[in-house]
Amino acid sequence: MAKYTTDFKLSVIAYYLNGHGYKQTAKQFNLSTDSMIKQWVKLYQAHGIDGIKRRHTKAVYDTDFKLNAIKQIQNGKSLTKLAIELNLPTPSLLSNWLKSYQTFGIMGLTPKPKGRKAMSSKHNANQSKTTKNKSTSKTKPQDDDYAKLLKRLAY
Numbered sequence: 001m002a003k004y005t006t007d008f009k010l011s012v013i014a015y016y017l018n019g020h021g022y023k024q025t026a027k028q029f030n031l032s033t034d035s036m037i038k039q040w041v042k043l044y045q046a047h048g049i050d051g052i053k054r055r056h057t058k059a060v061y062d063t064d065f066k067l068n069a070i071k072q073i074q075n076g077k078s079l080t081k082l083a084i085e086l087n088l089p090t091p092s093l094l095s096n097w098l099k100s101y102q103t104f105g106i107m108g109l110t111p112k113p114k115g116r117k118a119m120s121s122k123h124n125a126n127q128s129k130t131t132k133n134k135s136t137s138k139t140k141p142q143d144d145d146y147a148k149l150l151k152r153l154a155y
Helices: 006-017 022-028 035-047 063-074 079-085 091-109 121-154
Strands: none
Touching: 006 022, 006 035, 022 035, 035 079, 063 079, 063 091, 079 091
């Protein structure tokens, strides 16, 4: 669950836009810092209500998009301003991309596969053989017991 709902953010932004300062708005809504309000206001002004809405799915950004963002950072643009411009959820995403780029180069920006690796076909074949062996070994003693039981009943 999101810490603040979209309705709450809208009421905070409306209060600020009605002429109240950041600190007064933070005090009015019992927020510990006014920097969050500044970010909400800037996102709202740049992207409207979509800028402050909670994202329900994790966005995947391609390598060219990340590289373009890094070039803008290297040209002196601040992380916060660029995150607002690109409608990114947080400026720390940009700093993660920058660290990855500095460490691994362009390969650090390529999307990584998610989840577990698929099992190899060789492993599947070995597993099915052992399953067959186990099933046949389990049925033999049962068949022997059944045969013995039939012999006893016959006498």
